[in-house]
Amino acid sequence: MSKTFKIMLVAGARPNFMKIAPLVSAIKKFNKSINETRNLQLATCNFSSINYLLVHTGQHYDVAMSETFFRELELPNPDVNLEVGSGSHAVQAAEIMKKFEHVLMKEQPDVVIVVGDVNSTMACALVASKIVYPNNSLTHSHISRSLGRPLIAHVEAGLRSFDRTMPEEINRLVTDALSDLLFTPSGDADENLLREGIPINKIKRVGNIMIDTLINHLDKARQYRPYDRFGLEEKDYVFVTLHRPSNVDHERSIFHIMDCLINLSKKLPVIFPVHPRTRKNFIQFGVLEKSNSHKDLILSEPLGYHDTIGLIDKARFVLTDSGGVQEETTFLNIPCLTLRPNTERPITIKLGTNKLTSLENLDKDIEYILNGYSPIGKIPELWDGKTAERIVEILAKLQTK
Numbered sequence: 001m002s003k004t005f006k007i008m009l010v011a012g013a014r015p016n017f018m019k020i021a022p023l024v025s026a027i028k029k030f031n032k033s034i035n036e037t038r039n040l041q042l043a044t045c046n047f048s049s050i051n052y053l054l055v056h057t058g059q060h061y062d063v064a065m066s067e068t069f070f071r072e073l074e075l076p077n078p079d080v081n082l083e084v085g086s087g088s089h090a091v092q093a094a095e096i097m098k099k100f101e102h103v104l105m106k107e108q109p110d111v112v113i114v115v116g117d118v119n120s121t122m123a124c125a126l127v128a129s130k131i132v133y134p135n136n137s138l139t140h141s142h143i144s145r146s147l148g149r150p151l152i153a154h155v156e157a158g159l160r161s162f163d164r165t166m167p168e169e170i171n172r173l174v175t176d177a178l179s180d181l182l183f184t185p186s187g188d189a190d191e192n193l194l195r196e197g198i199p200i201n202k203i204k205r206v207g208n209i210m211i212d213t214l215i216n217h218l219d220k221a222r223q224y225r226p227y228d229r230f231g232l233e234e235k236d237y238v239f240v241t242l243h244r245p246s247n248v249d250h251e252r253s254i255f256h257i258m259d260c261l262i263n264l265s266k267k268l269p270v271i272f273p274v275h276p277r278t279r280k281n282f283i284q285f286g287v288l289e290k291s292n293s294h295k296d297l298i299l300s301e302p303l304g305y306h307d308t309i310g311l312i313d314k315a316r317f318v319l320t321d322s323g324g325v326q327e328e329t330t331f332l333n334i335p336c337l338t339l340r341p342n343t344e345r346p347i348t349i350k351l352g353t354n355k356l357t358s359l360e361n362l363d364k365d366i367e368y369i370l371n372g373y374s375p376i377g378k379i380p381e382l383w384d385g386k387t388a389e390r391i392v393e394i395l396a397k398l399q400t401k
């Protein structure tokens, strides 16, 4: 009997931390239940606990982009920080790969869990898929012994925007092609994977892990009333997040967006926490001078998790290009305009409160919402706060087989 079952959790960038936190809690809960029912469990479980290790690649490193989330989500300090920092896609991925290979060889986990679609997700999945463990190791579970490497599990698998100009779409395709277990949030994701020839037994629909975190922290976020701090009233402001290269890396689009936001702020205050990528471009293109004189267009530093959720929850509507925010607004039933030509999360349009918009239609779509349009959304199946528990159960069963 192997004594422990070793799982390595990988996180790198801001949206990963919300997806890792519920997994840590679910593993702790699982270990506690093994302890409490030791005799009973030993009959069915061939390991005494799940030993987890948290690896932070360091893709995001600012306090506001990383440390704040660890603190608020009560994540343990990473066991390893690769401290790769920023760089071009190739440099960033290569740095992660070089450093992650050492960590993987040293720790030799039975399972590597990657989440989401950032460069860290793809780079670590790639390393894990090619690593070869020494075959004399008796410490491995039967899973990694039979593979000769860790089992790769991707959480949030199967999402597709069908837009390969988006770096995240490449990350999704590569990660899913390499993963042994694909944990999906919705039926559309299952269909995408099946269409790509992924065997059905690798696909496990477990629900939306971000919603686990949202459900766990919503009460706290509501108690904080972050809008008070910005002098805003409930349902009387717009919450904006924009950081996609396609929106913020080009002078023409960034100026167009700012013109729309200035116009909007004359009707309804706007709170816009500015991502470091966006701020860099604001400075480069001289956008800040333009917005400074408009007091109801509030450009803040990037906000933590509780502030963000608290502000989304009481916004009149949200304008975003983030993937996660489309889901959070659907869950909270807040109208959402997504400034992108497509979304890898179509369920937020089909069932939820999301609507795609474009630079050309932005003014018109904003006006539409201001005139009272408010979609009635439904919460998709399995967005119920239990996704991480389902994942841990599936992995534990696999290990026990």
Ligand code: UD1
Binding pocket: 013, 014, 015, 059, 060, 061, 062, 065, 086, 087, 117, 118, 119, 120, 167, 168, 243, 275, 276, 277, 280, 322, 323
């Ligand atoms: C990354 C993800 C994107 C995700 C976003 C959330 C990829 C390809 N993109 O985009 O999917 O939606 O995170 O935030 O992985 N920077 C800082 N401090 C930091 C981190 C970044 O100043 O802590 C600046 C740097 O100038 C850096 C730039 O932001 O060059 C972009 O960072 P990067 O991690 O490359 O991509 P994001 O745009 O953050």
